[in-house]
Amino acid sequence: MDMRSGRGPDGEPRLSLDAMTADFVVDVANVVRERGLVNDRPADLSRLTLLTGALAEFARDDSVRVYGVCDGSLLGDGRLYPAERTLLARWAAEGRLEVRPVADPRILELVETLDMPAVTGDNFFDEIPDHPWIAGNTDSFLRPVPDASGRGVSVVPRVMPVPQEWQISRKREESDLLASGMYDRRGAGARRELLDRIWRCPAAACPLFGPGRTTGQPLPRHRRGRVLCPTHEVQLTSLGTVPARAQLKVRVDGAVRTRFTVAEGAEITVGRAPAPSDGIALAPWIGEAARIWMSRNHVTIALDGGQVRVRDTSANGTVVRRAGDDVRLRRGGEWPLRTGQLVLLHETVALELSGRRYFFEDPEQGPARPLSPSDSGPTLLHRPGEAPRGRRGRR
Ligand SMILES: [Zn+2]
Structure with missing residues (x-):
């Protein structure tokens, strides 16, 4: 028998009732849904039980205590067996599992305030603006991995990725x-x-x-x-x-100054001062050097079958910066734009696709309105978007 089982006398994982006395916080839903761990079921509670044993091994402490946090959806996850859901509900009722509407902020709070490592495969990309310490962190996160036999569980320290x-x-x-x-x-x-x-x-x-x-x-x-x-x-x-749309951001010296959307089948001209009245005029935002360099109608942006296409219409050309290299577009040259690529109209002025795929107005701000060029606000056609709006209760 394995001395380091991580289980209590009842054979169940040692889930602590008190975060203050726990050694690790476990992102329970993430671990239970880690397909490929132990087996290929989309959700399996035995992953949690095996994990507590692996944590006992990792900490060289058979009395290891883990504090489990999950969101409410796990308790109703129909891919778990009824007996597994019953067990989770009992742990929740006994206070051995903390159930929250959203688990991530609570997990990070425990890591931050108690300096307790978290066990999770999640990268917490959406939390990085509020918790910049996560990106590149090497000492606060562990993840479960299959052990050498493939049927058990080990834990390994993580190097948290730095997102784009x-x-x-x-x-x-x-x-x-x-x-x-x-x-x-x-x-x-x-x-x-x-x-x-x-x-x-x-x-x-x-x-x-x-x-x-x-x-x-x-x-x-x-x-x-x-x-x-x-x-x-x-x-x-x-x-x-509504027709499909894509949203682009305009960065000047690295900061997002405006954004605009293009609808399926439409084409928008972007430049210093475009001739089409619905074009995106960048003159109010750019510096003198960019104003001299950039053409009035510098590029057109079209959405065609869900693909955003950039076409150069400028005198000085456009550069597409992608991972590792630059592609130079001359007048008439086209480029199918992908997320993560920059379209440089000047070395200080870049267009890029928003990571968002759906665009909604903020109900607290009212309908979108076009801005006058003197308005220093961040949008021409649509709402500011990705500012941390609607995330009440946080900075
Ligand atoms: Zn209503």
Whole structure:
């Protein structure tokens, strides 16, 4: 018998009732859903039991205590056996498992305040803006891995990856969609069929989904198969689908100064002072050197079958910066733009795809409005977007 089982006398994992006396905090849902660990089931509670044994081995301490945190979705995860769900519910009722609507902030709080390592495979990209210490961290995170036999569990220290900015944007979008019920963690992810729609609220003069607002709607809420108005808690009716869109950011000297969206089938001109009235004029934001270098109509951006295409229409050319190398576009040259690539109109002025795939107005800010060139605000056509809006209770 293995002396270092990490289990209590009842054979169950030593889940601590008190975070203060625990040695490790475990991201329980992440571990239980680590497919490939022990077996290929999409969720398996034995991974947690085996993990506590592995932590006893790792800490060389058979009395190791782990503090488990999970979000409520794990207790209702239909991929677990009924007996596994019953056990989780009992642990939650006994206070041996802390269940939160969202687990990540609590896990990080325990790491920060108690200096307790966390066991998780999550990269916490969406939390990095609030907790910059996570990126590149080498001493606060462990992850479970298959042991040499492939049927057991070991733990290894982690080097936390440093994300690119678009990866943070995408993770934040997932968090926002999750909070609205618009993201299915167990299924295909974002509920695309609901997110690409225009909605109408039956309540009179609803400011969010009333007749006065058919574009730039905020994110509706999804609960138990119904799409609801967040203000009135009544079911919304669909008025049809919105065309696919892509959002681009404009960076000047590294800072995002404006953003714009392009709809499927449309083409937008971007430059110093474009001739088309719906073009994106960058003159108000750029420095003297860029103003001299950049053409009035420098590039066009089109969305064609879901692919964003950049076409150079400038005198001095455009550079696409991607991992490792630069691609130079001459007049008429086209480029299929991917996330993470920069389109340089001048060495100080770059366009890039937003990591977000869905664009909603912030209900607290009202409908989007075009800005005048003198307005130093960050947007021309759409809401500021990825500022840490709507993340109440945090900085
Ligand atoms: Zn309403």
